[in-house]
Amino acid sequence: MSDTTSSGLPERTTLHGIACIVALCSFGYELVYSELLTVVYGGTVTQYGLTIGLFFSSLGVGSFLVRQFDDARHSNFFRTEVYLALSAPAGFLFILWVNTAVLPQSLPDEVLQVAARLPVVIVGVLSGFELPLLLSMVDSETGQSSPPGWVERIGRAFEHGTYQVLSAVFRTDREGTEYDTYSTVLAMDYLGGLFGALAYVFVLYPRLGLIPSVFVLALLNCLAAVLFVAQFSDGGRSTDGYGLSIGSPGHRVVLITCLLLTAVYAGVVIQHQTVDDELTGYYMESLIEDEHPQDTVSASITGQYTTRNQQVVRYERSWNGESENQLFAGESDTCLRLDSAIQLCDSWAGSYHHGLVDVPMTMYENSTQTEVLVVGGGDWIAANYLRKHTVRVDQVDVDGEFMNRAKHSEFLERYHDDAYEYDNLTVYEQDIYTYLQQHDREYDLILLDLPGAKSDDGLQLYSVEFYSMLADRLADGGTVVTWGYSGYTYGPHHKAYMNTVREAGFDHRMGYYAYNDPNADGTDQLGERFFVFAPHEPQSTIVPANGTEYVRTHGEQYRSVDWSETPRYAGVEPNSVFDPNYDLIVETKIKRDQ
Template sequence: MSSSNPRLTDRRLLLALTFVVAFCSIAYELVYSELLTVFYGGTVLRYSITIGLYLFSMGVGSFLSAHLDDPAGNFLRTEVYLALAGPAGAGFMIALNAFPDVTLTVGRLALKEPLTLGLAHVPILVVGLLSGFEIPLLNELVEHREETLFAALGGLYPRRIVRGALGVFFSVSEAEGRSFSEVLGVDYLGGLAGTVVYALVLYPRYGLVVSVLVLGLLNGLAALAFAAWSARAPAARGADRSFSLARWRGVVLAGLLLTGAYGGLVANAGAVDRAVTGAYMGDRIESEYQPGKAEVTVTGFERTRYQRITTYRRDVAGDPGTETCLRLDSAIQLCESWVDSYHAGLVDVPMSASLNRSGALPGANASFDVLLVGGGDYIAVDRLRDYGVSVDQVDIDGEFLDYSREESAFARYNDDAFEYDRLNTTVGDAYNYLRGSDKRYDLILLDVPGARSDDALSLYSTEFYRLLRGHLADRGVVATWAYSEYWFPQHHKAYVETVREAGFDRYLPYSVYEDPDGDDELERGERFYLLSDGPTPTPNVSRARSDYLDAVADRYERLDWRPVPAYRGVEPNSVFDPNYDVIVDP
């Protein structure tokens, strides 16, 4: 095999291009699937529909490609179109969902959400259609069987054994040179690489915005490489594959402009990601209020492997002053106005119900073990430090833990609690941590993200709550914040049924109270549950070490344990049999 053979070089380049275009096409669809999940929820549904539409539109493109002539020119045009359409499709989805939630009504039909959802799938069809053109066009360009890298690999596997195995099920013969099967094989390999690299490198490191720009850059480079090859080596293709660079000068210029633009944006990936995502998050947060009600300014944006961290200042009309807030992905985690009340509910109320063996609140020398799941801002740890308890903390996002240690917005609330000498922090998945541990805890606190996507299903499953129950000491209790049963009734029913199926037979619901509008009237805020499977003391907030609870102690005089209710016709959420009603739509 000699690399001086022009057709050999041609085929290598064309097969490399096949790999790149397949890589980009499938990765575009993964970006679109994730965007649809962010905007509309339902990970399984969004990915399933996206892949189905993609394959369908690829089939349509492949069918229509029979009407395309001039394979070289049309392949170049297709790559430039994809370089434009792929990133533009992502931008279209973001812009479509940045509009205020105003419902368009025609007759009795409310159109806003169905209309935007339908339009959001158009980029899937466009990219799929263009991708369907690629393989037939490339197959016409790679029409001669030569000694290529793929052909050379044929000598590396035991052909006789493979033919024998295939012969059990199929009629077989000696392998012949078929350019279509070779192109298709490289296409499938590129698709595999696209899914793996996107999942392990592009999305966790760069996020959706920069990832789609990287893909556009690769499509642009593929178009330019093909144009350069076509201009330099017309003889290698034969007279019937002539290519006039002058004829396609406009397309090549467009490819150059797109590639240059994407290259500049990717070179400044961090700034681009912060600018686009920060602006989008600011608009989305403002849209949660009535028009003109709130002014939001994003002050910081970081991305970890597991989530987006957005800090922002908000000024809500009628509320006293401006405050800093934190969001993880799209879910709000804390604001200055209620950070104290939230952590009093999460930590101080359950601590007031907890007794050590002597019947007193735990002290510095007491044996009292707490498991904190999540709590990466270390604010709950600071509260627990006041009680002198031992804390095992498990949080999957080590980058967020590092961020919290350095971010000044948290410093005034966690008081460097990460240096607490009775704290043991483990970076890892809580589900796996509990499966690998036999330790029992007097109190388990769940300071975890809400059930906003399929990624959180395991933390709201019967299997996870069984693990929690199995790690409780005698008279131990689980404390967690909860969505309101009035605002999210379907989630509430599925969650409660899950908890009951896991073996918890008693729960104690309570809320914290705030004065959000400064009128000296307390209003119900965050909701919490205590969970138990046996006799457990009722909270006595006068014993808690919390100035906030001292001020509102009268609100907690009638707390009482109740049987966990059962809802007819509602299934629990299980890892292996999920109930998607437990997910709260974004």
């Protein structure tokens, strides 16, 4: 058999290139599944750890099972790539289905979680076939074909440099060839894994989103299979195991399947935004509806996009329940969601920011002499409320893309009123930990306008270390204000959170509610719960007479609010960056009766 492919390229060079491409795809699938399972079940460390462990163990299983294959290495490799291109997106859709379908309540959650990880195993086993087949094909190639001259020159320079380094610590031999086949193929495989990680982290996920990423990788898998069959096809002649015959009916079926998948995935990639919107809507609508009593609320996604840091979803929720709607006035309510946490809804956006900003501002002078730090608040609404108090504001938010989009968002504009143009506002686009380490400015008031603790991604913002850093940035009489979950509904979270704050030095707290009339029936209801924390003896309390019209209207309720000692609960560990307490993570999904 000739040592060049039908295109004239050396066979080994072609196989090395294909090894890099398929490794990129396989590692990319692993990252996509890890992130998907994190979105669905929460717990980044848990999901990535389990997925990586399952994937690598499945690679081993696949490598072992290759022993059962016959000598048709080229045919089996081609089939492997087609099966991977088919099963990876199908597995992605299966995981979504498992977590949105109405299944019998008697089915244990553990069974569903095991089922959701079957695609990881399948893709891992198929990927495990690749390397042994590639090694066998490269090893079987005859002749001493060489790569293009420039590639050979780069290779020789690299080999010379590494030889000098390795000779200092290992026994080396420049003339040895016993490792040539394995070392080169393995190097391309590992290099492909690096390319897959870089492509996913810097291109696919931030620019396209999670759902289109799996189809881009599958398309690349199909193209690798097409390239392989184009380079190694024997034109339909019978094969003795060293070529790829496309003349037999079985091979023609696989080839046609590959070409159809290539066409379908190409169409999906071209229309990736439409596909992303449809599948995101399918999943998110089910997730949102599950957060309300059964058959009471329906959700419709009206817009979504993905930044490097989070997924942003806007949706309309409508009341379908037989009882009176206590959630919002009118037929629907527009809401914004960041990942799995609700950012705000029309029905309570005003009352929330009155509680976050207007209430604590009654304790401070309304002038530029008052220094305020806003952590989060990328929708600019908190900045708008602070502008009305004429204070000096520093705002720190890690997601610059979300902040830029929020400036001109039709939904958010009516709430922030171009607050980003406020003369006394300074914005820092960076992680809050980095900001606190780089700046030593002290603040009278720190407002935490952050998403809830829905996964371990946000646990560092509920840690002893974080609150200790905040305490160090408070001026005399300074306080930290944040919204919080109900201690009655989320008892374990509340206890862990209070012990964390107390451990960080905040010995005093003051709790109050925001009040609103979400369904416009003329009766105020309790809204969000807020806490004010102080590390030293408090110097002031809420003074409704100094407040806005909202605070004065509810002056009777706020006059009764006073400081108390931050509780400490026995037997509950505080949350630390290095010793997390996962009781802080809250689950808002309501179990369904079947």
